[in-house]
Amino acid sequence: MAYELYYWDGLQGRGEFVRLALEDAAAEYVDVARESKKSGYGMDAMMKVLNSKSEPHIPFAPPFLKDGKLIVPHVANILLYLGPKLHLAPKDEGLRYVAHGLQLTIADFITEVHDTHHPLATDLYYEDQKDAAKIRTQSFLDKRVPKFMSYFERVLKQNPQGDTHMIGDKATYVDLSVFQIVDGLHYAFPRAMNKFGKLYPRVAALHDAVLQRPNIAAYVDSERRIPFNESGIFRHYPELDQDA
Structure with a gap:
């Protein structure tokens, strides 16, 4: 089924x-x-x-x-x-909870992404809170992105089994989720992410490695994947983007 x-x-x-x-x-x-x-x-x-x-x-x-x-x-x-x-989790039961913890950290990050364009209330339109969004986004780009991405960079560096996997030596759902947040950041803030690869080379390499996975590459190029848009979590508002 x-x-x-x-x-x-x-x-x-x-x-x-x-x-x-x-x-x-x-x-x-x-x-x-x-x-x-x-x-x-x-x-x-x-x-x-x-x-x-x-x-x-x-x-x-x-x-x-x-x-x-x-x-x-x-x-x-x-x-x-x-x-x-789906064979996208560590075989070791204990490490599965480590993977779950990483995914929960990604969930925290996603909440902060959402709050860049809805910093005051979710039931208000973005246009009703643009001034607050600019303040929130500047803090997000200056402080929160580096905090989370530096952590993910360190996790990759300290993984003894391979620096293009967040945990273990095989791809897990955590790797796929990191791919998605990197993809989303580049869509929402292309100017701010201009130096992303230099600042976080391991995270960038993980993103590229996931994109080379045959089924992911086929999905990204297919009509099944809904394009990023300004109704989702990652939204591109030029007035919120800034140079790195």
């Missing part, structure tokens, strides 16, 4: 971290909200689960994954579940 991924149509967003793992593993899955209503899917199918009054374990919000009757919510939790099944 195919996995069912539930996330908003038209957005990479947090759902993309799960898509990358499924695509890399060539797993059979349905991107539910993007499928037709006639086939029993679509946005209505997702909202039916979210608004269910009988489902005992309803998720708070997308993304969530259905595997048969099991519903698994939250990106890091989904990847903790999928990782061993």
Whole structure:
């Protein structure tokens, strides 16, 4: 039975971290909200689960994954579940929790990315908080990006089994997620990321190595991958970008 991924149509967003793992593993899955209503899917199918009054374990919000009757919510939790099944997690059980911790750190970073364009309130449009967004973004680019990327750079440097993997000597879902945040940063802040490769060479090399994985390369070039846009987490507003 195919996995069912539930996330908003038209957005990479947090759902993309799960898509990358499924695509890399060539797993059979349905991107539910993007499928037709006639086939029993679509946005209505997702909202039916979210608004269910009988489902005992309803998720708070997308993304969530259905595997048969099991519903698994939250990106890091989904990847903790999928990782061993897709051969994208360490075989050692203890190291799986290390990988999970790294993914949770990525989740923290994603929250900070989101807050660059919505620093005051999520229910306000970006245009209603542009001045605050400029202040928040400058702090993000000056302080937070270096803090997180330097940490990831150090993790790669100190991995005794290979400096293009965050953990162990084989690709994991954490590597795919680091690829996504680097890709997103370059889309959102192309000027600020101009020197990224020089500042964080190992992180940049990991990004390039993931892009060379056959299934990821095919996915990135396909119509299955939703382009970055100004409705997602990584948004390109020229007025927020700045020279490195």
